[in-house]
Amino acid sequence: MTSTAGKSEVYGRIVLEPAYRQAQAHLLDPMIAIHKAHLIMLRRQGLIGELDANKLAEALLAVDREHYRKGAYTGEFEDLFFEMEHELLSSAGDAAGNLHIGRSRNDMGIALYRMVLREKILQTIDSALGLYRSLLTFAAEHVDTIYIALTHTQQAQPTTIAHYASAVAYFIERDIKRLQSSYDSCNVSSLGAAALTTSGYPLDREFVARLLGFSGIIENSYDAVSGADYAGEAAAAAQIAAVNAGRFVQDLLQWCTQEFGVLCLADDFVQISSIMPQKRNPVALEHARSLLSSCKGNAQTVFAMIHNTPYGDIVDTEDDMQPYVWKSLETLEAVYRLLAAIIASASVDREALSRRAKTSFATVTELADTLVRTEGLSFRKAHEVTSKVAALGAKEAKSVQDITLREVNDAALETVGRKLQLTDEQLERALDPEHFVRIRSLPGGPSPREVGRALADQEQRRQTLQQWHDERLGTIRNAAMQLDHILASWLAMA
CATH class of the missing domain: 1.10.40 (Ribonucleotide Reductase Protein R1; domain 1)
Known part of the structure; x- marks a missing residue:
């Protein structure tokens, strides 16, 4: 159904309009990309003629994205998909009706969600790598800065600021690897599964997947439109990362107290008091802590919404749930950038820490x-x-x-x-x-020589992780450009 005529106004305002807004913000570009990839495959397989294919290519290349991004929800169309389908029919005529050969809203919708999610995972990984880099730089500056580490919140043994920062970098690395794993689970194509049983048309699922930068296909078509664990895996990775980062932030806040006196934030990240002239409140860290809690909460909502839903195509895991995993990752990514900036500009009172350690x-x-x-x-x-x-x-x-x-x-x-x-x-x-x-120079110990060795190894691994990220992002970007190149070449030869 393409129109919401006859539907309850309250349903439209509570459900359809918010979903439309989400589609405007997140789904527009991948929706157009899927249309292009499916069209290229249909022509390659001989399922659509050259003339009709060229009409559709011209219509798709002419889509005014800003019109859709800024458009108001009117209720004339149930969602953005049907609104765009109406435009394509108006532009390309009945040829546009063949764009849906062998395709369902089911397999298309899942592909949309996966394309959005993989981008957000990569963005989060990139910012995590930025924090990783800041931690290693900070650690290298404090290989000889001794402070008293705590166990059970009580003074335990001397170590160095570098030893601590290196430890944080290790768990950031593990968080990145969990995000990498979630990316690999996400970056496979559902397209060609159609409603749930594939199609009688000779579609090329693997070709469409390559055109869209996916690493492969979800082989079982029922699983392709039913599985939601790819979103759960990303949410789980975000949740663990938020908890890890939150423990780090809690330490930093403690370090900023006058009683501890370990860390001093740059002026850009503190707030004065309206009544107490001496105050330098480390509010940026407090915001980071609360945002990480919201990240964890949004991630947990994903599991609550998937829990006890039937294993099949169902709305519970679609428009209502997807924004929670997106928001969780967006928040985590932003906090990583904030923490990287805080660490890069913070100062440490080395002499005070040394005096404390010696007594x-x-x-x-x-x-x-x-x-x-x-x-x-x-x-x-x-x-x-x-x-x-x-x-x-x-x-x-x-x-x-x-x-x-x-x-x-x-x-x-x-x-x-x-x-x-x-x-x-x-x-x-x-x-x-x-x-x-x-003398604590065993592997993993705090001696300057051993920490220096560890930091060098961590930097090499960070570069490897950055290369992994850049290659995946490059694959996605190149795929998007290739779609337009193929369509433009058709029109140039017409």
């Missing part, structure tokens, strides 16, 4: 390790000796630099019944945060 008891794990090496104690006994030393320091509100060899020996006498051979020099080195970090 903290976070280094005493190395004292226990030293007692194992130099005294032949079991680690558990060495741990017990060191615990007594740390407890004394806490009780007397001492800095770790105030710990004396006599106090360590007193703890050893109480625990193992003898004094230690440990020297003042060995004690000082064991409690030095720079020494602590430097």
